[in-house]
Amino acid sequence: MIDLGPLHFLRPEWLWALLALPVLALWLRRTGDAGADWRRAVDPHLLPFLLEPGRASRQRWLGWLAALAYLIATVALAGPAWRRIEQPLWQTRLPMVVAVDLSSASLATDVAPSRVAQMQARLRRLLQSSPEGPIGLVAFADDAFTVAPITDDAANVALFVDALQPDVMPVDGQSPARAIEWSRELIERAGYPRGRIVLVTDRADAAAQQAAVEAHAAGHVVSTLGLGSSDGAAVRMRNGRDVPVALDEASLRQLARSGGGMYAPLSLDGGDDAVFAAVPTGGRANGRGGRGWADEGFRLLPPLVLLALVVLVRRPRAAVALLAIALVPRPSFAADPWLRPDQQAHRAIERGIERYRRGDFEAAAEEFAKADGADAHYDRGNALAKAGRLQEAVSAYDEALRRRPGMPDAVANRQSVLNALKRKLPSGGQQQGQKGGTSKQSQQPRACKPGDPSCQSQPKQPSPQSDAPSRNEPQRSQAPQPPKPSDPSRQARADAAQRERMERALQQAKAAQKPSTTPVDPRQRERRLSDDAALQRVPDEPGSLLREKFRLEHERRQLGGRR
Structure with missing residues (x-):
């Protein structure tokens, strides 16, 4: 972009087309004078009768108008801009995995109050500032483990920051190479071809350098944050020995160069923000609001169109050709015809x-x-x-x-x-049945009088349930009919069955309302109390959760023969 004070050109490469303007003007001057050939062949006193008066001047004016139109079109294509507007600015959005050193060396007090406390404070500040793109968290010592997978929810990652202590790691030691490899695997498992890895530690060995080179070759950027100070301090390891530890900035700088990233000492005032912002070329896009220069080239279109109309008026054949092109039938579009x-x-x-x-x-x-x-x-x-x-x-x-x-x-x-x-x-079927005049009552067998010949078609031995009284059925309007000789026995069986069902339902209702007084087997009671105690011992705070998670993962890797 060319900056000329208040005027800017967003596409300045189009300005190179102005170099052709003198060449075009010279060509129009040589070819536009139609009377030059006549002057060489005809006597001067005969030229006024052969040539149209004022034709040369009109040709000259048309040439100037064409040159001006060319100039305006070129400037419009160059994208003139003189004001800023709010518009979306596209920035790279790549995942970032922060791998923190939780070996015993992180307990060193060469920086107040301790290395691990400073690391936790820096992570809180990073997660509160809504880092660019998804973020994941890895903890490493002699092996690396996932604290939080890659996610857009930085608050979910922040839940585990206070639990980052060396005692959650199942093994001690320092293996930054393993941290780089595991962070790279975490990014690729999430489906990202590229990403950022920020290693927070105090030193890097040859294996870490090689891991950074391989990660960079795969499209990832490996940056480093120095944890501690060059003066160092003595720290007690898990085996009980006191070992001096110090920040080795040279090895971390070399690691950052091998990984295509940046190095900075861990800073609580934001001096290491460039390390978290270092991104490779490409990646997923994320729209963010911003202010940019507004392309004002469209404002030059009205004068350009007026100049084109003047030229077309003087060139009717060209005007007719353009009109014919505009009137060519095209297929209709439901939307913008310029869209695919x-x-x-x-x-x-x-x-x-x-x-x-x-x-x-x-x-x-x-x-x-x-x-x-x-x-x-x-x-x-x-x-x-x-x-x-x-x-x-x-x-x-x-x-x-x-x-x-x-x-x-x-x-x-x-x-x-x-x-x-x-x-x-x-509901529709029931309404149709009511319209048709059928009902449940009409479908039930009617009562028969003794000696009625139509009763022979009725079943002689209906089931007790069919003769049982129903409270949902309406009362019959006619007087009760004299029962058959066998009716009392059938009615007695139906009544007995109904009482049995009612007693059974009543017992179930009482059992649901009142606790059972059946004595409980002592072994079952002991098993239930043991299960309740086990549930009470389930860890409900992040530190215990991470400790148990890392231990199980470490044992699984040991059994599988993989670090």
Whole structure:
């Protein structure tokens, strides 16, 4: 970008086209004078009768107008700008894994109050400032372990900062090479081809240098933060020996150079922010607001169009040709004709989402229907379901599943709509039955009088349940009929069965309301108390959780033969 005080050019490479302007002016001057050939062949006193008066001056003016149009078009293409506006600025968004040293050396007090306390304070400040991109946390000593996987939720990572103490590590020692390898594996498992690794420690060995070279070759940046001071201090290791430790800045600088990153001493005042911001070329994009120069080249289009009209008026053939091109029939487009079909579909989906949020589900379904894809058909099904067109919604979900078999959201929503359709069917069937004049009472066997020939078609031995009285049935309006000789025995059996069912239901209700007084087996009681005690011993604070997690992971690696 060229900065000329208040005027800026966003695409200054177009200004090179101005070098062709003198050449074009010279060519127009030599070819634009139509009377030059006549002057060489005809006597001067005859020229006024052969040449049109003022033609040369008009040709000269047209040449100047063409040169001015060329100048304006070139400046417009160069992107003149003289004011700033709010606009999205795209920045790289790559994951970052911070690997912290939790060996016994982190307990050294060469920096107040201790190395591990300073490291925790710096991590809190980093996580509170919303770091660029996803972030993960790794702790290492002689082996490396994941404290928090890569996530966009920095607050979730901050929960474990206070628990970062050397006693959570299952083994002691220092292996920065293992920390780099594990951080790289963590980034690649999360699906990122590139990332940033920030190593917080006090030294680096040859194995770490080699690991940094390999990580950088794979597209990752390895930076280092120096933990401690060059004066050092003595610290007691787990084996009981006092060992002096000091910050080796030279090895950490070399490690950062090998990894393509930066080195800085750990600073609580933000002096090491450049280490966390160091990113490689490329990566995932993240839109962020900012202020940028506004391209004002479009403001030069009106005078350019006026100049073009003047030239076209003087050149009717060119005007007719351009008009013919403009009148050529083109296929109609539902959206902007300058957009590709996939861009038009994307615009339709955006309009559908906007209408869906406003509650205009019918219009949203129409917009989603303009796109042809699994997601578009799924969204159309949702809009149709909200609009009450359940059968059409099922068809839309079927189309989405045909485009993308096994789409979980489409399967779940389709089943919900089918359940809603099934719930509507019984109510419709009952209404139809009432209109048809059928009822439950009309379908039950009627009472027969002795000697009635129509009673021969009735079942002679109905089940007791069918003769049992129902409180839901309406009372018969006619007088009770004389029972058959066998009616008392059937009624007695039905009454006995009904009393048995009522007693059983009453006992179940009492058992549900009152605790059982059945004596408990002592062994079962002891087992229950043991389980409750075990649940009480489950760790509910991050330190114990990390300690147990790292121990189990370390044992698993030892059994699997992998560090």
